[in-house]
Amino acid sequence: xxxxxxxxxxxxxxxxxxxxxxxxxxxxxxxxxxxxxxxxxxxxxxxxxxxxxxxxxxxxxxxxxxxxxxxxxxxxxxxxxxxxxxxxxxxxxxxxxxxxxxxxxxxxxxxxxxxxxxxxxxxxxxxxxxxxxxxxxxxxxxxxxxxxxxxxxxxxxxxxxxxxxxxxxxxxxxxxxxxxxxxxxxxxxxxxxxxxxxxxxxxxxxxxxxxxxxxxxxxxxxxxxxxxxxxxxxxxxxxxxxxxxxxxx
Amino acid sequence: xxxxxxxxxxxxxxxxxxxxxxxxxxxxxxxxxxxxxxxxxxxxxxxxxxxxxxxxxxxxxxxxxxxxxxxxxxxxxxxxxxxxxxxxxxxxxxxxxxxxxxxxxxxxxxxxxxxxxxxxxxxxxxxxxxxxxxxxxxxxxxxxxxxxxxxxxxxxxxxxxxxxxxxxxxxxxxxxxxxxxxxxxxxxxxxxxxxxxxxxxxxxxxxxxxxxxxxxxxxxxxxxxxxxxxxxxxxxxxxxxxxxxxxxxxxxxxxxxxxxxxxxxxxxxxxxxxx
Numbered sequence: 001x002x003x004x005x006x007x008x009x010x011x012x013x014x015x016x017x018x019x020x021x022x023x024x025x026x027x028x029x030x031x032x033x034x035x036x037x038x039x040x041x042x043x044x045x046x047x048x049x050x051x052x053x054x055x056x057x058x059x060x061x062x063x064x065x066x067x068x069x070x071x072x073x074x075x076x077x078x079x080x081x082x083x084x085x086x087x088x089x090x091x092x093x094x095x096x097x098x099x100x101x102x103x104x105x106x107x108x109x110x111x112x113x114x115x116x117x118x119x120x121x122x123x124x125x126x127x128x129x130x131x132x133x134x135x136x137x138x139x140x141x142x143x144x145x146x147x148x149x150x151x152x153x154x155x156x157x158x159x160x161x162x163x164x165x166x167x168x169x170x171x172x173x174x175x176x177x178x179x180x181x182x183x184x185x186x187x188x189x190x191x192x193x194x195x196x197x198x199x200x201x202x203x204x205x206x207x208x209x210x211x212x213x214x215x216x217x218x219x220x221x222x223x224x225x226x227x228x229x230x231x232x233x234x235x236x237x238x239x240x241x242x243x244x245x246x247x248x249x
Numbered sequence: 250x251x252x253x254x255x256x257x258x259x260x261x262x263x264x265x266x267x268x269x270x271x272x273x274x275x276x277x278x279x280x281x282x283x284x285x286x287x288x289x290x291x292x293x294x295x296x297x298x299x300x301x302x303x304x305x306x307x308x309x310x311x312x313x314x315x316x317x318x319x320x321x322x323x324x325x326x327x328x329x330x331x332x333x334x335x336x337x338x339x340x341x342x343x344x345x346x347x348x349x350x351x352x353x354x355x356x357x358x359x360x361x362x363x364x365x366x367x368x369x370x371x372x373x374x375x376x377x378x379x380x381x382x383x384x385x386x387x388x389x390x391x392x393x394x395x396x397x398x399x400x401x402x403x404x405x406x407x408x409x410x411x412x413x414x415x416x417x418x419x420x421x422x423x424x425x426x427x428x429x430x431x432x433x434x435x436x437x438x439x440x441x442x443x444x445x446x447x448x449x450x451x452x453x454x455x456x457x458x459x460x461x462x463x464x465x466x467x468x469x470x471x472x473x474x475x476x477x478x479x480x481x482x483x484x485x486x487x488x489x490x491x492x493x494x495x496x497x498x499x500x501x502x503x504x505x506x507x508x509x510x511x512x513x514x515x516x517x518x519x520x521x522x523x524x
Contacts, residue, residue: 013358014365034380092279099280102501103494104456106471109463110478110486115300189370194460197375198475205373212376224377228369235368 036218044218045226054207054223061192061203061227064120068127069181069188076132076184077177080139085169097133105130105187106194113199123195123203130191131184138180142173178242185238189231204230302484310488324492327469330386331458334393335451342398342450343443346405347431359402367399372460379465389461396457397450404446408439441515444508451504455497470496 018038024030025037036044048054083090083097108126116122146169154168196205204227211220284304290296291303298306314320348355375392382388412435420434436443462471470493477485 010357011361014361017362091275095277095280096283099494099498102452102497103490104452104459104497106456106460106463107474107490107493109460110474111490114478114481114483114486186368186370190372190456193370193373194375194464197372198460198463199478208373208376212380217380220376224373227373228371231370231373232365232368 033215033217036221040218041221041225044216045222048219048222057202057204057207058226060120061196061205064123064203065127065188065192067120068124068192069131069184071124071128072131072184072188073135073177073181075128076135076180077139077173079132080136080141080177080180081143081165081169081173083136083140084143084173085165097136101133101137105191109191109195109198112195118199118201123192123200126195127188127191131188134183134187135177135180138176138178138183139173142176143169145176146172175246178245182235182238182242185234186231189227189234193227299481299483302487306484307487307491310484311492314488320492323468323470323473324496326467327455327458327462327471327493328496330389330461330469331393331454333386334390334458335397335454337390337394338397338401338450338454339447341394342401342446343405345398346402346443347409347436349402350406350409351431363399363402367403371396372457375461375464384465385467389458389465389467392461393454393457397454400449400453401443401446404442404449405439408442408446409435411442412438441512441517444504444511448501448504448508451500452497455493455500459493 021035022038025032025035025040079093083093105126108129112122112126112129116125150168150172151164154164159167192203193205193208196203197209200206204223208220208223208227211217211223287301288304291298291301311320314323345359349359350356372392374395378388378392378395382391416434416438417430420430425433458469459471459474462469463475466472466475470489474486474489477483477489
């Protein structure tokens, strides 16, 4: 009970903001077209949630995020570890990574649309390209930090190069890789929503633009908050899973 | 944090330049090879010029735009919005961070807002921002600041709270008031962390700036690229990418330079390799 009240106290500012929103809208202090009352937005959400349209768009969005993110994690981690454990690979990739890292990833939206059109593939490629480098750098830093004594012991026990990578270098890079993935997760949602708003025909981002253009602001607010909370919940779930995974440390 | 290691990695990369010019050429060789490969692939006819225009055509386009003065306006517009938004997020973010670290009530109010708001894809609020503030600079700059402020606030709080208690006690013993303590002790000691927060916020400002231009138009690199994409003008799209890549690179390097300058007194300046 005490814990429950403590978290109620902690999150009460959010409740106050919600109440303030409702009050300002109900009292007519702002135009209804600029800020529909929270209660109407919630009603609009439930009205949307019974339509199949909403769920199809949500599934499209989630599929794009996770396909792009999964590719980015696998390829990014592999490249980072390869860079850390091989000098030629590092010499070749280092300048390329250094130049592409500060590239604002949103600039890739028109290119992926040019290459792959308005469908799923252009979003997956965009998220893959945009999310790979944080994972690569995490893997690179983590793998470089693996302890030299562990490597020597493994080698003297007769481990092959491949076994060393899999059993020594990769596990020691995992914590840093997971940190990189967290950055990538946040980036993936930003790229997803914006590319869907700018160049798509389905997905929640597209829905936001579509509803807004149609002047259906209650529903638009509902989808905006859905997307925002999806990003928040994904981050919380990921943090929870990460703590579980790293218990051996 | 992953990001600060990233930045230290980028800083470390630059140590290379202190070697001979031959070393510099060697270090950039892969990039030069990549650009030559780009040109050769497009000339060989393996890909259509629509999918990937020749590098020479892209550079030609950049030169054309530079000659006509469009390049300066486009990049200037994007930079002005991104840097304005970044500047607002820096000032407001540091101020808010200070208030949160000093006053319990402020902390109580903002703590849940920041912990819920930070991981949200705030770009989703763009249509609401358009609804409220219109399509022009004000809504774009507000959106940029709204996205970039979060890392600044959290870094400022973490920096101020990480200051060693002994230092604070000594200053208080020597008679420092609250104000002096903040300006002469807490903020300088928290500066490395605050700068890291700013180094995270700057790329966000640029990313969001370009996104707002793509979604809302109104000149700038993002709008130019979006128009080019709609007209199937691929040299225009790739010219935009190269321009913004250079701008991003220069800004990140400039921030790292400012960091080195501001932290000359700090132990991190002596350590050439570590974070």
